[in-house]
Amino acid sequence: MNLFYAKPEHIHRPLLQLEGGEADHALKVLRYRKGDEIHVTDGEGIHYTAQITETGKGHLIAEITEERSAAEHKPKVIILIGLIRKRDRLEYAVEKCVELGADRILLFRGDHSEKQNVRMDRIEATVLSAMKQSLRLTLPDCQLYQNLSDALKASGKGKLIMADETADDQQQKITESPSNEAFRLIVGPEGGFSRQERDLLDQAGAAAYSLGLNRLRTETAAAVMVDRFTRTQR
Amino acid sequence: MNLFYAKPEHIHRPLLQLEGGEADHALKVLRYRKGDEIHVTDGEGIHYTAQITETGKGHLIAEITEERSAAEHKPKVIILIGLIRKRDRLEYAVEKCVELGADRILLFRGDHSEKQNVRMDRIEATVLSAMKQSLRLTLPDCQLYQNLSDALKASGKGKLIMADETADDQQQKITESPSNEAFRLIVGPEGGFSRQERDLLDQAGAAAYSLGLNRLRTETAAAVMVDRFTRTQR
Numbered sequence: 001m002n003l004f005y006a007k008p009e010h011i012h013r014p015l016l017q018l019e020g021g022e023a024d025h026a027l028k029v030l031r032y033r034k035g036d037e038i039h040v041t042d043g044e045g046i047h048y049t050a051q052i053t054e055t056g057k058g059h060l061i062a063e064i065t066e067e068r069s070a071a072e073h074k075p076k077v078i079i080l081i082g083l084i085r086k087r088d089r090l091e092y093a094v095e096k097c098v099e100l101g102a103d104r105i106l107l108f109r110g111d112h113s114e115k116q117n118v119r120m121d122r123i124e125a126t127v128l129s130a131m132k133q134s135l136r137l138t139l140p141d142c143q144l145y146q147n148l149s150d151a152l153k154a155s156g157k158g159k160l161i162m163a164d165e166t167a168d169d170q171q172q173k174i175t176e177s178p179s180n181e182a183f184r185l186i187v188g189p190e191g192g193f194s195r196q197e198r199d200l201l202d203q204a205g206a207a208a209y210s211l212g213l214n215r216l217r218t219e220t221a222a223a224v225m226v227d228r229f230t231r232t233q234r
Numbered sequence: 235m236n237l238f239y240a241k242p243e244h245i246h247r248p249l250l251q252l253e254g255g256e257a258d259h260a261l262k263v264l265r266y267r268k269g270d271e272i273h274v275t276d277g278e279g280i281h282y283t284a285q286i287t288e289t290g291k292g293h294l295i296a297e298i299t300e301e302r303s304a305a306e307h308k309p310k311v312i313i314l315i316g317l318i319r320k321r322d323r324l325e326y327a328v329e330k331c332v333e334l335g336a337d338r339i340l341l342f343r344g345d346h347s348e349k350q351n352v353r354m355d356r357i358e359a360t361v362l363s364a365m366k367q368s369l370r371l372t373l374p375d376c377q378l379y380q381n382l383s384d385a386l387k388a389s390g391k392g393k394l395i396m397a398d399e400t401a402d403d404q405q406q407k408i409t410e411s412p413s414n415e416a417f418r419l420i421v422g423p424e425g426g427f428s429r430q431e432r433d434l435l436d437q438a439g440a441a442a443y444s445l446g447l448n449r450l451r452t453e454t455a456a457a458v459m460v461d462r463f464t465r466t467q468r
Contacts, residue, residue: 071447088322092326096454096457099448099450099451099454100446100448100450100454100458101446101447101448133449133451134448134449134450134451135448135449136448212334212335212461212464212465213305213335214333214334214335214368214369214370215367215368215369216333216334216368217333217367217368220330220333220334220457223330223454223457223458224334224457224458224461227446227458227461227462228461230446231446
């Protein structure tokens with residue numbers, strides 16, 4: 001099944017509209033035609049089945065025949081990821097977090113991040129593509145922050161849990177106490193956290209969480225954290 | 235910490251030897267010198283601390299000062315992965331399986347695999363690099379098989395568990411019944427399994443296992459499967 005994305009403002013019941021790249025992909029690559037059935041999400045939890053009624057250059061209009069809502073998982077899973085040097089690994093981290101169900105992704109420039117610039121347009125395209133690929137109905141928000149402190153402030157409320165190689169494995173029980181509070185997961189860049197960042201995390205009450213015996217790359221740690229914390233709650 | 239690899243036949247207590255790329259990496263890239271301490275694994279579960287006594291073109295000799303064994307996790311986790319089209323995603327799948335603790339990786343040409351050829355030298359380099367990066371002390375074996383049937387035969391004994399989108403979430407309890415039998419995990423290629431492959435898996439008694447609500451890419455499913463099944467056992 002192919003899932004398309006239409007912004008909420010392009011849903012005008014009983015019609016919906018695909019624009020730009022989404023319309024082109026449907027018409028030029030997948031060769032959808034008038035009368036065909038398509039599946040569309042608004043990225044806010046709704047899945048529309050619709051029948052194409054009109055096509056044109058860069059746009060497609062379809063009539064909604066069915067709509068259903070996704071069951072949301074609670075608590076929310078928010079992940080903060082320190083920038084990593086290699087672009088493909090950063091994009092991979094974001095892609096996996098979306099596939100595995102993260103609700104929000106906050107990238108931050110860590111004190112030990114070697115990379116300082118990120119093409120957020122590419123990251124946004126990765127998020128959108130991963131949402132569609134994984135048939136998720138919610139589009140996670142993904143933003144870049146100047147530093148850990150800003151990302152922490154922007155992350156809102158909820159239990160703070162930090163991936164930490166040195167943590168005791170017994171901490172695993174954190175995932176086993178479901179509540180409706182969000183989980184805010186934190187994964188540092190390759191170089192780990194600076195002393196200042198550690199102090200900041202301590203002050204914020206972050207709990208250290210072990211991911212196992214092996215030293216994991218940032219993108220691996222991010223994927224596994226999201227999987228573990230979304231999974232226990234579904 | 236940097237971890238190096240020496241084949242077991244290059245360990246001659248009290249000396250050990252690094253060869254080729256390993257020696258070059260130590261000497262040319264990381265600029266280790268005579269007298270420096272290095273960390274080496276034989277890929278069979280032993281970690282050596284050693285002091286460099288001799289260096290030369292493409293080789294390095296060191297005297298072992300300490301040796302310790304890794305705690306092995308039981309049961310073993312073996313993963314069978316259908317070939318996926320994109321090389322980077324296949325290498326990523328292998329890398330993540332190694333990082334997360336898979337004991338053996340069996341790649342197979344699925345009936346729906348678009349890709350038929352794999353540069354196994356690159357895959358082996360990925361395995362070695364991921365072992366060192368993650369500070370694992372065991373080098374997982376990774377081989378390519380002509381088809382699922384051959385891979386199944388080569389995988390030996392143990393509980394067969396197949397990632398399956400359509401499986402009931404309740405199957406999750408599979409991970410909660412530890413025994414000393416190996417887990418043989420199976421992840422299909424992008425196109426899924428053919429009817430014949432499904433029959434083969436049924437006959438072999440493979441249990442269907444759900445990875446959650448979202449449709450996961452092969453490399454994501456592989457990583458998450460390995461994490462879940464190694465984790466419960468450590």
